[in-house]
Amino acid sequence: MSQTHLQKQCAGFLNTPPLWQKEQFGIKQFEFPKIDWSTFQPKAISERIRLGHQMEHVFKQLVEHSEAYEILLHNLPIKDGNRTIGEIDFVLKNTQTRQLIHVELTYKFYIINPEISEPIHQLMGPNRRDMFFTKMEKIKNDQFQLLHSHEGSKALHNKDIDHTKILHQACYKAQLFDPYRSNPVNIRPLNTECFTGYWLRFEDFKTADFKSFEFYIPFKAQWVIEPHEDVQWTSHFETLMDINLRMLKENTPMVWMKTSETEFEKFFVVWW
Missing domain, CATH: 3.30.1490 (Dna Ligase; domain 1)
Structure with missing residues (x-):
């Protein structure tokens, strides 16, 4: 992956708006820190890994470049015996307040299907296999709760992290595509800037x-x-x-x- 492409990919990630502002659906949106773009030099990212994993590396590099957060862990697998039951994307520490924040990262491309009546169910992947509502529910009910399970809290304890002191947030960025030549689509409370x-x-x-x-x-x-x-x-x-x-x-x-x-x-x- 060329340095020029890396720069464009990181800029594309950073400039993609969050799918919602502040808190919606019981999920608080991670507020991205300011990045000094003039001094940022991205490190190589493998093209062989899927796009979602590439975005994790982009997120990690950008957060490391900011002075707002320290990354305590990244991609921590949670196991029940030999079986992996989940993974924690990131745990950050705010360098000013010392607050611990668990961040689940999601970067999606959704088309809007107006044939479905409820706006929240209209967002789906371009191959119709990836539904926003399903992903959002999984973050809230599974991925956030994983840290407080017996296995999750034990894995965090082994990293000297107290699961009861962690706030949960999502960095949920998305690009949205509405139907060709359609009237404006109502997607509120989602972010129309997407x-x-x-x-x-x-x-x-x-x-x-x-x-x-x-x-x-x-x-x-x-x-x-x-x-x-x-x-x-x-x-x-x-x-x-x-x-x-x-x-x-x-x-x-x-x-x-x-x-x-x-x-x-x-x-x-x-x-x-």
């Missing part, structure tokens, strides 16, 4: 609306970053052929579209 693009079906992408533009299909590690000029752009026809193969494999690609030398759009072409 909207970053749109989604459409393959039949829509075949239309004349898109024929005059150039396209790029980013790798998963590039999904986080802002679209930019410095990639290999292809014609609408070439992109159609590429996307058609992905549709057959039931895989939803993200697509960047160049509308001018300095303006870009991004969207998902869903297979379903």
Whole structure:
């Protein structure tokens, strides 16, 4: 992974808004500390690990660079005998107040499906396998409670951390994509600043609306970053052929579209 891509990935993570502000659904949102970007030099992150794990490394490096928190532990597996029953993402210590904070990190890409009536249930992964409501409930009912289980409190005690002194928070960042040419979608109490693009079906992408533009299909590690000029752009026809193969494999690609030398759009072409 090049240094330029690392910088763009870290900037993309940092600039992605939280999915909600302050506290919602009984989950307090982690307030990211100020980062001195001029002195930040990201360390290498393996491209072989999945995007969620890459984001953990980005989070870790950014928090370490700030002076607001000390990282006490990261990715601590919790075991029941030989069986791993869960993992604690981060425990931080506020360097001013000394308060301990357990942070569960989540970075997601959600499309909004207005066919579902309840806004909180409308958010789903582009392949329809990843539901926001399910993830949010898991954080609150499973991952937060793990620290206070017998196995979790014992693992923390072995690290000289008292589980009763810990506050629970989530760093839950997301990019949202509403339906192509739709009316504004109501997602409150979620953060409307998370909207970053749109989604459409393959039949829509075949239309004349898109024929005059150039396209790029980013790798998963590039999904986080802002679209930019410095990639290999292809014609609408070439992109159609590429996307058609992905549709057959039931895989939803993200697509960047160049509308001018300095303006870009991004969207998902869903297979379903």
